[in-house]
Amino acid sequence: xxxxxxxxxxxxxxxxxxxxxxxxxxxxxxxxxxxxxxxxxxxxxxxxxxxxxxxxxxxxxxxxxxxxxxxxxxxxxxxxxxxxxxxxxxxxxxxxxxxxxxxxxxxxxxxxxxxxxxxxxxxxxxxxxxxxxxxxxxxxxxxxxxxxxxxxxxxxxxxxxxxxxxxxxxxxxxxxxxxxxxxxxxxxxxxxxxxxxxxxxxxxxxxxxxxxxxxxxxxxxxxxxxxxxxxxxxxxxxxxxxxxxxxxxxxxxxxxxxxxxxxxxxxxxxxxxxxxxxxxxxxxxxxxxxxxxxxxxxxxxxxxxxxxxxxxxxxxxxxxxxxxxxxxxxxxxxxxxxxxxxxxxxxxxxxxxxxxxxxxxxxxxxxxxxxxxxxxxxxxxxxxxxxxxxxxxxxxxxxxxxxxxxxxxxxxxxxxxxxxxx
Numbered sequence: 158x159x160x161x162x163x164x165x166x167x168x169x170x171x172x173x174x175x176x177x178x179x180x181x182x183x184x185x186x187x188x189x190x191x192x193x194x195x196x197x198x199x200x201x202x203x204x205x206x207x208x209x210x211x212x213x214x215x216x217x218x219x220x221x222x223x224x225x226x227x228x229x230x231x232x233x234x235x236x237x238x239x240x241x242x243x244x245x246x247x248x249x250x251x252x253x254x255x256x257x258x259x260x261x262x263x264x265x266x267x268x269x270x271x272x273x274x275x276x277x278x279x280x281x282x283x284x285x286x287x288x289x290x291x292x293x294x295x296x297x298x299x300x301x302x303x304x305x306x307x308x309x310x311x312x313x314x315x316x317x318x319x320x321x322x323x324x325x326x327x328x329x330x331x332x333x334x335x336x337x338x339x340x341x342x343x344x345x346x347x348x349x350x351x352x353x354x355x356x357x358x359x360x361x362x363x364x365x366x367x368x369x370x371x372x373x374x375x376x377x378x379x380x381x382x383x384x385x386x387x388x389x390x391x392x393x394x395x396x397x398x399x400x401x402x403x404x405x406x407x408x409x410x411x412x413x414x415x416x417x418x419x420x421x422x423x424x425x426x427x428x429x430x431x432x433x434x435x436x437x438x439x440x441x442x443x444x445x446x447x448x449x450x451x452x453x454x455x456x457x458x459x460x461x462x463x464x465x466x467x468x469x470x471x472x473x474x475x476x477x478x479x480x481x482x483x484x485x486x487x488x489x490x491x492x493x494x495x496x497x498x499x500x501x502x503x504x505x506x507x508x509x510x511x512x513x514x515x516x517x518x519x520x521x522x523x524x525x526x527x528x529x530x531x532x533x534x535x536x537x538x539x540x541x542x543x544x545x546x547x548x549x550x551x552x553x554x555x556x557x558x559x560x561x562x563x564x565x566x567x568x569x570x571x572x573x574x575x576x577x578x579x
Contacts, residue, residue: 188546188579203242208579209233213260213276213322213572220559220568221267229260229279231342233288248295255378256342257285263570270560272482272511272532273325273333275570280324281343286377288342300353307380310365311340313349314392315411315448317471322552322572323536326487326507331448331473334482337367337417338390345371345390346382359396364389367417388416388442406453415444419479423516432523444476463501464494483514501542509534513561529561538574550574 182200184191187207191197199206209232216226233256240249258281264274291306304313311329319327332338339345347365354360370376370385394411418440425436449472458464471487489507494500511532522528538552556568 183545185545186578188544188577201242203239205237205239207233207235209235210575210577210579211278212575213278214574215263215275215322215570215572217263217267217269217275218569218571220556220566221269223267225263225267227261227263227266227276229262229276230258231278232257235289248299250293252289252291252293254287254289255285256288258342259283269556269568269570270562270565271534271556271568272560273323273534275323275554275572277319277322277324277327281372282374284374284377286342286344287380288344290344290380302351304349306346307344308347308349308363308365309341309344310338310347310363310390313351313361313363314394314413315409315450317450317469320491320503320505320540320550321507321536321538322550322574323507323534323554325485325509325511325534326489326536330471330485330487331411331413331446331475334473334475334480334485335413335415335444335446336419336479337369337387337415337444338413339367339369339372343371347390357398359398361392361394361396363392363394365391367415369417387418390415390417401453404454404457407450408452409450410447411450412447413445416442417444418442419444419476421478421516422481422514423520430520430523432520441479444479446473446475446480448473458494461494461497461500464492464497467491467493477514477516481514481517482511483517484510484512486510486512495539499542501545503538503540503542505536505538505540507534507536511561527562527564530558530563532559532561533557546578548576550576 184196212230214228217224233254236253238251240246240251260279262274262279263276264271287307288309291304291308294303310332315329315331317328321327324333329340332340345366345368349363351359351361366386367388367390368386370383376383392411392413394409397408399406421439423430424439425431425434426439431438451470454465454467456466468490473485475483477483487509491503491505493503495502495504513529518528534556536552536554538550540548540550542548552572554570554572559565559568
């Protein structure tokens with residue numbers, strides 16, 4: 158079966174910025190190795206098992222109400238089954254993932270006031286959750302790949318890798334600013350289909366249930382579906398993977414529509430400004446948006462095979478009727494093997510611009526509140542590959558105009574991200 162299941166956080170697939178999770182199988186990738194040969198025998202039989210631990214420490218050295226430090230972590234158990242090897246089902250696979258998250262959010266503990274938090278691994282509470290439970294089928298000579306089951310609204314959509322620690326440069330960023338878009342580790346019942354049109358072009362669609370109750374702690378290990386479904390979330394993405402002068406690239410255009418329940422950020426049901434009428438917000442039964450992604454390798458060393466420079470740029474437009482952050486712009490780059498003696502290390506820089514919705518700004522102005530505008534986050538990291546199974550990523554994050562407020566003191570955060578694969 159040429160289309161196989163890969164380990165990863167759900168946001169690494171189909172992306173140039175790959176990591177050890179996306180590499181071909183090797184027992185050296187795991188801290189506990191080959192289990193005296195058992196791991197390789199299981200792999201050859203169609204069973205891949207992995208436990209991954211991620212820990213993120215963060216300290217604010219400038220900005221916020223208090224200078225303090227926090228930790229957040231995630232422990233993930235992942236099982237990928239090749240059903241062609243196990244049962245003889247051609248092109249079939251099954252995936253099961255559970256995560257446990259714990260810790261604190263520095264943004265809340267130090268009252269930093271930044272729009273997207275400096276620890277991406279924190280979110281949706283300290284609880285164990287079912288993240289993936291789906292059947293996968295490759296068809297039409299592996300040109301069509303279908304997934305059915307419990308899926309997070311991420312990974313297949315806006316597949317931006319997660320080497321950074323800042324949430325704004327990690328994973329399915331459109332979901333962080335769009336109500337009713339529940340990203341990792343929340344999963345919903347859904348289906349995705351990816352069709353390879355030719356060597357360079359692909360089309361992908363996804364349809365997910367929208368049930369806010371899956372965010373509740375009590376629903377963490379619910380394999381069913383509680384009452385409370387409010388609609389669906391649909392995404393279509395066109396992908397292009399050209400090669401320029403021998404350098405690979407990946408470009409994507411995505412559109413989404415969500416039919417959950419939304420509240421207007423500015424107007425009441427009669428179309429009047431809420432701040433002036435005092436009436437409740439108007440209700441909407443859908444929200445739409447889109448994104449552009451560009452990832453391009455621009456250089457590869459002839460002396461060190463692993464050394465290459467890759468650039469990225471992303472743009473996200475959310476629905477201005479219902480979202481507080483309307484647009485996000487991102488640019489950055491990642492240099493692999495910055496030193497010949499460290500072929501698996503990585504140096505990365507990300508720069509962003511987060512724009513507050515004009516209607517949300519008008520609402521605050523009419524309430525007599527301070528009015529935000531634009532926040533500029535940035536992160537510089539260096540990932541140290543201690544072994545194929547352990548990496549340490551010290552990073553420094555800088556937030557200019559945190560929360561979008563010109564008068565707010567700039568925030569500086571020093572972080573450390575640790576990833577261990579068992």
